[in-house]
Amino acid sequence: MSRDSRTSFKFDWVTIILYLLLVSFGWLNIMSASHEGDIQNYFDMSQLYGKHLVFMGLCVVLIVLILSLEAKFYERFASIIYILAMLSLVGLFIFGKDVNGARSWYGVGSMTIQPSEFAKFATALAVAKYMSDLQTDMNTLKDQLRAVLIIVLPAILILLQNDAGSTLVYAAFFFVFYREGLQQIYLAILLSTIVLAVLSLKFGVLITIITCAAIISIIYFFRRKKRASLIQSFIVFLVCIIFSYGVKLFYEHGLKTHQQNRISLWLRLEKDPIKLEKMKKEEAYNLIQSEKAISSGGFSGKGFMEGTRTTGKFVPEQETDYIFSTVGEEWGFLGSAFVVILFVALIIRVLYLAESQKSQFSRVYGYGVASILFIHFTINTGMVMGLIPTVGIPLPFFSYGGSGLWGFTILLFIFVKLDSNKINEW
Incomplete structure:
Protein backbone atom coordinates (compact mmCIF):
# COMPACT_ATOMS: atom_id res chain seq x y z
CA MET A 1 0.00 0.00 0.00
CA SER A 2 1.35 3.43 -0.92
CA ARG A 3 2.05 6.16 1.59
CA ASP A 4 -0.73 8.36 0.14
CA SER A 5 -3.33 5.63 0.43
CA ARG A 6 -2.32 4.93 4.03
CA THR A 7 -2.49 8.58 5.11
CA SER A 8 -5.83 9.10 3.41
CA PHE A 9 -7.47 6.88 6.05
CA LYS A 10 -5.99 8.74 9.02
CA PHE A 11 -9.17 10.54 9.98
CA ASP A 12 -9.49 12.29 13.32
CA TRP A 13 -11.45 9.75 15.32
CA VAL A 14 -11.91 12.08 18.28
CA THR A 15 -14.03 14.35 16.08
CA ILE A 16 -15.90 11.40 14.60
CA ILE A 17 -16.66 9.89 18.03
CA LEU A 18 -17.92 13.24 19.35
CA TYR A 19 -20.17 13.51 16.29
CA LEU A 20 -21.55 9.98 16.82
CA LEU A 21 -22.24 10.67 20.49
CA LEU A 22 -24.12 13.88 19.71
CA VAL A 23 -26.20 12.35 16.91
CA SER A 24 -27.03 9.22 18.94
CA PHE A 25 -27.96 11.11 22.09
CA GLY A 26 -29.94 13.55 19.98
CA TRP A 27 -31.97 10.71 18.48
CA LEU A 28 -32.79 9.34 21.95
CA ASN A 29 -34.18 12.72 22.96
CA ILE A 30 -36.11 13.09 19.70
CA MET A 31 -37.67 9.69 20.38
CA SER A 32 -38.60 10.74 23.90
CA ALA A 33 -40.07 14.07 22.76
CA SER A 34 -42.05 12.70 19.81
CA HIS A 35 -43.21 9.18 20.71
CA GLU A 36 -46.87 8.42 21.32
CA GLY A 37 -47.66 5.28 23.30
CA ASP A 38 -45.47 2.18 23.31
CA ILE A 39 -42.72 1.98 20.71
CA GLN A 40 -43.18 -1.09 18.55
CA ASN A 41 -40.89 -0.24 15.65
CA TYR A 42 -37.95 2.16 15.69
CA PHE A 43 -38.29 2.55 11.90
CA ASP A 44 -41.97 3.55 12.09
CA MET A 45 -42.14 6.24 9.40
CA SER A 46 -45.32 7.64 10.91
CA GLN A 47 -43.24 8.76 13.90
CA LEU A 48 -40.59 11.48 13.87
CA TYR A 49 -38.00 9.26 15.55
CA GLY A 50 -38.44 6.70 12.76
CA LYS A 51 -37.95 9.31 10.05
CA HIS A 52 -34.93 10.75 11.85
CA LEU A 53 -33.36 7.31 12.07
CA VAL A 54 -33.60 7.12 8.29
CA PHE A 55 -32.02 10.58 8.07
CA MET A 56 -29.18 9.25 10.21
CA GLY A 57 -28.75 6.29 7.89
CA LEU A 58 -28.48 8.62 4.89
CA CYS A 59 -25.77 10.53 6.80
CA VAL A 60 -23.63 7.40 6.54
CA VAL A 61 -23.94 7.56 2.76
CA LEU A 62 -23.03 11.25 2.78
CA ILE A 63 -20.01 10.65 5.00
CA VAL A 64 -18.70 7.85 2.79
CA LEU A 65 -19.13 10.04 -0.29
CA ILE A 66 -17.44 13.07 1.34
CA LEU A 67 -14.47 11.06 2.58
CA SER A 68 -14.05 9.22 -0.72
CA LEU A 69 -13.54 12.42 -2.72
CA GLU A 70 -10.12 14.01 -2.97
CA ALA A 71 -9.54 16.83 -0.49
CA LYS A 72 -8.57 19.16 -3.36
CA PHE A 73 -12.06 18.71 -4.81
CA TYR A 74 -13.56 20.98 -2.15
CA GLU A 75 -11.07 23.77 -2.77
CA ARG A 76 -11.23 23.45 -6.55
CA PHE A 77 -15.04 23.54 -6.74
CA ALA A 78 -15.76 25.81 -3.73
CA SER A 79 -16.97 28.67 -5.93
CA ILE A 80 -19.26 26.43 -7.97
CA ILE A 81 -20.74 24.89 -4.82
CA TYR A 82 -21.38 28.39 -3.45
CA ILE A 83 -23.08 29.55 -6.66
CA LEU A 84 -25.32 26.47 -6.71
CA ALA A 85 -26.26 27.09 -3.08
CA MET A 86 -27.18 30.71 -3.85
CA LEU A 87 -29.28 29.62 -6.82
CA SER A 88 -31.12 27.17 -4.57
CA LEU A 89 -31.94 30.05 -2.21
CA VAL A 90 -33.14 32.26 -5.06
CA GLY A 91 -35.30 29.43 -6.38
CA LEU A 92 -37.30 29.42 -3.15
CA PHE A 93 -38.96 32.69 -4.17
CA ILE A 94 -40.49 30.85 -7.15
CA PHE A 95 -40.79 27.21 -6.12
CA GLY A 96 -40.58 27.45 -2.33
CA LYS A 97 -43.12 26.09 0.12
CA ASP A 98 -44.46 28.15 3.04
CA VAL A 99 -44.03 26.50 6.43
CA ASN A 100 -44.92 28.43 9.61
CA GLY A 101 -44.78 31.75 7.75
CA ALA A 102 -41.32 31.18 6.25
CA ARG A 103 -40.74 30.38 2.59
CA SER A 104 -37.61 28.33 3.24
CA TRP A 105 -38.40 24.83 1.97
CA TYR A 106 -38.74 22.89 -1.24
CA GLY A 107 -41.49 20.30 -1.23
CA VAL A 108 -40.23 16.89 -2.42
CA GLY A 109 -43.14 14.50 -2.18
CA SER A 110 -44.01 14.17 1.49
CA MET A 111 -40.62 15.58 2.46
CA THR A 112 -39.27 19.11 2.63
CA ILE A 113 -35.71 20.27 1.93
CA GLN A 114 -34.34 23.47 3.49
CA PRO A 115 -31.50 24.81 1.31
CA SER A 116 -30.38 27.34 3.92
CA GLU A 117 -28.93 24.44 5.91
CA PHE A 118 -26.67 23.54 2.99
CA ALA A 119 -25.80 27.17 2.24
CA LYS A 120 -23.78 27.26 5.48
CA PHE A 121 -21.10 24.81 4.40
CA ALA A 122 -21.15 26.29 0.87
CA THR A 123 -20.48 29.75 2.31
CA ALA A 124 -17.73 28.37 4.55
CA LEU A 125 -16.07 26.85 1.48
CA ALA A 126 -16.40 30.11 -0.48
CA VAL A 127 -14.93 32.16 2.37
CA ALA A 128 -12.03 29.71 2.71
CA LYS A 129 -11.43 29.80 -1.05
CA TYR A 130 -11.43 33.58 -1.20
CA MET A 131 -9.29 34.15 1.88
CA SER A 132 -6.70 31.58 0.81
CA ASP A 133 -6.22 33.43 -2.48
CA LEU A 134 -2.68 34.80 -2.72
CA GLN A 135 -4.04 38.24 -3.63
CA THR A 136 -6.38 38.52 -0.62
CA ASP A 137 -5.31 40.87 2.15
CA MET A 138 -7.75 41.37 5.03
CA ASN A 139 -6.01 44.63 5.92
CA THR A 140 -7.33 46.31 2.77
CA LEU A 141 -10.86 47.70 2.58
CA LYS A 142 -11.45 46.24 -0.89
CA ASP A 143 -10.80 42.66 0.23
CA GLN A 144 -12.75 43.19 3.45
CA LEU A 145 -15.82 44.28 1.51
CA ARG A 146 -15.55 41.34 -0.87
CA ALA A 147 -15.28 38.90 2.02
CA VAL A 148 -18.28 40.47 3.74
CA LEU A 149 -20.25 40.30 0.48
CA ILE A 150 -19.78 36.51 0.39
CA ILE A 151 -21.60 36.15 3.71
CA VAL A 152 -24.08 38.99 3.25
CA LEU A 153 -25.57 37.57 0.04
CA PRO A 154 -26.94 34.32 1.58
CA ALA A 155 -27.89 36.19 4.76
CA ILE A 156 -30.08 38.63 2.81
CA LEU A 157 -31.67 35.89 0.72
CA ILE A 158 -32.54 33.93 3.86
CA LEU A 159 -33.81 37.04 5.66
CA LEU A 160 -36.15 37.78 2.73
CA GLN A 161 -37.61 34.31 3.25
CA ASN A 162 -38.65 35.38 6.76
CA ASP A 163 -36.05 33.19 8.47
CA ALA A 164 -34.26 35.63 10.77
CA GLY A 165 -32.80 32.85 12.92
CA SER A 166 -30.75 31.32 10.12
CA THR A 167 -29.63 34.79 9.06
CA LEU A 168 -27.91 35.35 12.42
CA VAL A 169 -25.63 32.37 11.81
CA TYR A 170 -23.66 34.26 9.19
CA ALA A 171 -22.33 36.63 11.84
CA ALA A 172 -20.15 33.66 12.85
CA PHE A 173 -17.80 34.38 9.95
CA PHE A 174 -16.57 37.56 11.63
CA PHE A 175 -14.66 35.28 14.00
CA VAL A 176 -13.03 33.74 10.93
CA PHE A 177 -12.14 37.15 9.53
CA TYR A 178 -10.66 38.16 12.87
CA ARG A 179 -8.45 35.05 12.93
CA GLU A 180 -7.22 35.83 9.43
CA GLY A 181 -6.10 39.37 10.18
CA LEU A 182 -9.18 41.60 10.42
CA GLN A 183 -8.35 44.52 12.69
CA GLN A 184 -9.61 44.40 16.28
CA ILE A 185 -11.47 47.66 15.75
CA TYR A 186 -14.11 45.85 13.68
CA LEU A 187 -14.79 43.33 16.43
CA ALA A 188 -14.95 46.19 18.94
CA ILE A 189 -17.46 48.01 16.72
CA LEU A 190 -19.60 44.86 16.41
CA GLU A 277 -49.51 38.41 31.14
CA LYS A 278 -51.05 38.35 27.66
CA MET A 279 -47.61 38.48 26.04
CA LYS A 280 -46.43 35.58 28.20
CA LYS A 281 -49.38 33.45 27.13
CA GLU A 282 -48.89 34.22 23.43
CA GLU A 283 -45.18 34.85 22.77
CA ALA A 284 -43.46 33.28 25.77
CA TYR A 285 -45.52 30.13 26.15
CA ASN A 286 -42.83 27.93 24.57
CA LEU A 287 -40.10 29.52 26.66
CA ILE A 288 -42.02 29.28 29.94
CA GLN A 289 -42.84 25.61 29.37
CA SER A 290 -39.23 24.96 28.36
CA GLU A 291 -37.90 26.59 31.53
CA LYS A 292 -40.35 24.59 33.66
CA ALA A 293 -39.29 21.36 31.96
CA ILE A 294 -35.59 22.05 32.50
CA SER A 295 -36.02 23.12 36.13
CA SER A 296 -38.15 20.06 36.92
CA GLY A 297 -35.29 17.77 35.90
CA GLY A 298 -33.22 18.67 38.92
CA PHE A 299 -29.72 17.26 39.28
CA SER A 300 -30.09 13.80 37.74
CA GLY A 301 -33.34 14.10 35.77
CA LYS A 302 -36.59 12.14 35.80
CA GLY A 303 -35.25 9.35 33.61
CA PHE A 304 -35.38 8.46 29.93
CA MET A 305 -38.94 8.82 28.58
CA GLU A 306 -40.16 9.65 32.09
CA GLY A 307 -40.39 13.41 31.76
CA THR A 308 -43.98 14.42 32.47
CA ARG A 309 -43.79 17.68 30.55
CA THR A 310 -42.03 16.01 27.64
CA THR A 311 -44.39 13.06 27.36
CA GLY A 312 -47.34 15.36 28.03
CA LYS A 313 -46.36 17.54 25.03
CA PHE A 314 -46.31 20.71 27.14
CA VAL A 315 -43.42 22.20 25.16
CA PRO A 316 -44.32 22.99 21.50
CA GLU A 317 -41.64 22.22 18.90
CA GLN A 318 -39.76 20.25 21.56
CA GLU A 319 -38.23 17.81 19.10
CA THR A 320 -36.76 20.65 17.02
CA ASP A 321 -35.73 24.05 18.44
CA TYR A 322 -36.53 23.14 22.06
CA ILE A 323 -34.92 19.70 22.15
CA PHE A 324 -32.53 20.82 24.90
CA SER A 325 -35.49 21.11 27.30
CA THR A 326 -35.98 17.35 26.92
CA VAL A 327 -32.39 16.82 27.98
CA GLY A 328 -32.89 19.08 31.00
CA GLU A 329 -36.05 17.33 32.19
CA GLU A 330 -35.15 13.71 31.61
CA TRP A 331 -31.38 13.78 32.13
CA GLY A 332 -31.16 16.70 34.55
CA PHE A 333 -28.12 18.84 35.23
CA LEU A 334 -25.80 15.89 34.66
CA GLY A 335 -27.20 15.17 31.20
CA SER A 336 -27.27 18.85 30.25
CA ALA A 337 -23.66 19.25 31.37
CA PHE A 338 -22.74 16.17 29.33
CA VAL A 339 -24.26 17.71 26.19
CA VAL A 340 -22.51 21.03 26.82
CA ILE A 341 -19.19 19.24 27.32
CA LEU A 342 -19.64 17.31 24.06
CA PHE A 343 -20.30 20.50 22.08
CA VAL A 344 -17.46 22.43 23.71
CA ALA A 345 -15.11 19.50 23.15
CA LEU A 346 -16.10 19.27 19.48
CA ILE A 347 -15.66 23.00 18.88
CA ILE A 348 -12.29 23.07 20.65
CA ARG A 349 -11.18 19.98 18.75
CA VAL A 350 -12.05 21.55 15.40
CA LEU A 351 -10.19 24.74 16.36
CA TYR A 352 -7.17 22.71 17.46
CA LEU A 353 -7.13 20.79 14.17
CA ALA A 354 -7.67 24.00 12.21
CA GLU A 355 -4.54 25.52 13.73
CA SER A 356 -2.54 22.44 12.72
CA GLN A 357 -3.48 22.67 9.03
CA LYS A 358 -0.73 23.23 6.49
CA SER A 359 -2.95 25.05 3.98
CA GLN A 360 -4.78 28.30 4.64
CA PHE A 361 -7.88 26.97 2.88
CA SER A 362 -8.22 24.11 5.36
CA ARG A 363 -7.52 26.37 8.34
CA VAL A 364 -10.07 29.00 7.31
CA TYR A 365 -12.69 26.35 6.60
CA GLY A 366 -12.02 24.74 9.99
CA TYR A 367 -12.57 28.06 11.73
CA GLY A 368 -15.78 28.46 9.73
CA VAL A 369 -17.01 25.08 10.97
CA ALA A 370 -16.18 25.87 14.60
CA SER A 371 -17.76 29.33 14.40
CA ILE A 372 -21.02 28.07 12.88
CA LEU A 373 -21.32 25.31 15.49
CA PHE A 374 -20.55 27.80 18.27
CA ILE A 375 -23.21 30.30 17.14
CA HIS A 376 -25.85 27.58 16.74
CA PHE A 377 -25.09 26.00 20.10
CA THR A 378 -24.91 29.30 21.98
CA ILE A 379 -28.09 30.79 20.52
CA ASN A 380 -30.17 27.61 20.81
CA THR A 381 -29.27 26.77 24.40
CA GLY A 382 -29.46 30.43 25.41
CA MET A 383 -32.92 30.70 23.83
CA VAL A 384 -34.23 27.56 25.52
CA MET A 385 -33.07 28.81 28.93
CA GLY A 386 -34.37 32.37 28.39
CA LEU A 387 -30.93 33.99 28.29
CA ILE A 388 -31.54 35.51 24.85
CA PRO A 389 -34.72 36.31 22.85
CA THR A 390 -36.53 33.43 21.21
CA VAL A 391 -34.97 32.71 17.82
CA GLY A 392 -35.87 29.76 15.60
CA ILE A 393 -32.55 27.99 15.28
CA PRO A 394 -31.80 24.24 15.64
CA LEU A 395 -29.30 22.56 17.94
CA PRO A 396 -26.67 20.93 15.67
CA PHE A 397 -26.85 17.12 15.39
CA PHE A 398 -29.66 17.12 17.98
CA SER A 399 -32.77 18.77 16.58
CA TYR A 400 -35.14 16.78 14.39
CA GLY A 401 -34.88 17.38 10.65
CA GLY A 402 -33.15 15.84 7.67
CA SER A 403 -31.88 19.08 6.13
CA GLY A 404 -30.30 20.26 9.37
CA LEU A 405 -28.67 16.93 10.17
CA TRP A 406 -27.35 16.48 6.63
CA GLY A 407 -26.13 20.08 6.42
CA PHE A 408 -24.18 19.89 9.68
CA THR A 409 -22.83 16.45 8.78
CA ILE A 410 -21.52 17.71 5.43
CA LEU A 411 -20.11 20.83 7.12
CA LEU A 412 -18.14 18.78 9.66
CA PHE A 413 -16.97 15.89 7.51
CA ILE A 414 -15.61 18.06 4.74
CA PHE A 415 -13.24 19.36 7.41
CA VAL A 416 -12.51 15.81 8.59
CA LYS A 417 -11.48 15.01 5.01
CA LEU A 418 -9.38 18.17 4.69
CA ASP A 419 -7.69 17.37 8.01
CA SER A 420 -6.86 13.82 6.90
CA ASN A 421 -5.01 15.26 3.91
CA LYS A 422 -2.78 17.68 5.85
CA ILE A 423 0.14 15.19 5.86
CA ASN A 424 0.14 15.26 2.07
CA GLU A 425 0.23 19.07 2.01
CA TRP A 426 3.90 19.34 2.96
Missing part, protein backbone atom coordinates in the same frame (compact mmCIF):
# COMPACT_ATOMS: atom_id res chain seq x y z
CA LEU A 191 -19.71 44.32 20.17
CA SER A 192 -20.31 48.03 20.80
CA THR A 193 -23.30 48.14 18.47
CA ILE A 194 -24.87 45.16 20.26
CA VAL A 195 -24.39 46.80 23.66
CA LEU A 196 -25.65 50.16 22.36
CA ALA A 197 -28.75 48.56 20.87
CA VAL A 198 -29.61 46.78 24.12
CA LEU A 199 -29.06 49.94 26.18
CA SER A 200 -31.23 51.98 23.79
CA LEU A 201 -34.15 49.60 24.18
CA LYS A 202 -33.74 48.86 27.86
CA PHE A 203 -33.06 52.34 29.26
CA GLY A 204 -34.21 54.64 26.47
CA VAL A 205 -32.40 56.88 24.00
CA LEU A 206 -31.73 59.78 26.38
CA ILE A 207 -29.98 57.73 29.07
CA THR A 208 -28.03 55.85 26.40
CA ILE A 209 -26.81 59.10 24.81
CA ILE A 210 -25.77 60.48 28.22
CA THR A 211 -23.88 57.27 28.96
CA CYS A 212 -22.13 57.43 25.59
CA ALA A 213 -21.19 61.06 26.18
CA ALA A 214 -19.68 60.20 29.55
CA ILE A 215 -17.65 57.27 28.18
CA ILE A 216 -16.42 59.21 25.15
CA SER A 217 -15.45 62.16 27.39
CA ILE A 218 -13.42 59.90 29.68
CA ILE A 219 -11.61 58.32 26.73
CA TYR A 220 -10.93 61.76 25.25
CA PHE A 221 -9.57 63.04 28.56
CA PHE A 222 -7.00 60.25 28.82
CA ARG A 223 -5.83 60.47 25.21
CA ARG A 224 -2.59 62.33 24.63
CA LYS A 225 -3.30 63.79 21.19
CA LYS A 226 -6.41 65.66 22.19
CA ARG A 227 -6.56 67.99 19.21
CA ALA A 228 -6.56 65.10 16.76
CA SER A 229 -9.07 63.09 18.80
CA LEU A 230 -11.57 65.93 19.35
CA ILE A 231 -13.12 65.59 15.90
CA GLN A 232 -13.03 61.79 16.13
CA SER A 233 -14.79 61.87 19.50
CA PHE A 234 -17.48 64.18 18.14
CA ILE A 235 -18.06 61.92 15.11
CA VAL A 236 -18.31 58.83 17.33
CA PHE A 237 -20.79 60.61 19.60
CA LEU A 238 -22.86 61.70 16.60
CA VAL A 239 -22.91 58.12 15.28
CA CYS A 240 -24.05 56.88 18.70
CA ILE A 241 -26.96 59.34 18.68
CA ILE A 242 -28.07 58.37 15.18
CA PHE A 243 -27.69 54.64 15.89
CA SER A 244 -29.59 54.84 19.19
CA TYR A 245 -32.53 56.63 17.59
CA GLY A 246 -32.36 54.25 14.63
CA VAL A 247 -32.60 51.19 16.89
CA LYS A 248 -35.64 52.63 18.64
CA LEU A 249 -37.37 53.46 15.36
CA PHE A 250 -36.57 50.05 13.89
CA TYR A 251 -37.91 48.31 17.00
CA GLU A 252 -41.17 50.27 16.92
CA HIS A 253 -41.81 50.35 13.17
CA GLY A 254 -39.54 47.78 11.50
CA LEU A 255 -40.22 44.66 13.56
CA LYS A 256 -43.37 42.58 13.57
CA THR A 257 -45.49 42.44 16.71
CA HIS A 258 -44.33 38.99 17.80
CA GLN A 259 -40.69 40.01 17.32
CA GLN A 260 -41.24 43.13 19.43
CA ASN A 261 -42.91 41.05 22.13
CA ARG A 262 -40.04 38.55 22.28
CA ILE A 263 -37.49 41.33 22.74
CA SER A 264 -39.77 43.10 25.22
CA LEU A 265 -40.10 39.97 27.35
CA TRP A 266 -36.36 39.35 27.22
CA LEU A 267 -35.48 42.89 28.32
CA ARG A 268 -38.57 43.17 30.57
CA LEU A 269 -39.71 46.35 28.85
CA GLU A 270 -43.45 45.92 29.41
CA LYS A 271 -44.69 47.43 32.69
CA ASP A 272 -48.43 46.90 32.29
CA PRO A 273 -49.20 43.63 34.17
CA ILE A 274 -52.24 42.84 31.99
CA LYS A 275 -50.32 43.26 28.73
CA LEU A 276 -47.37 41.38 30.20
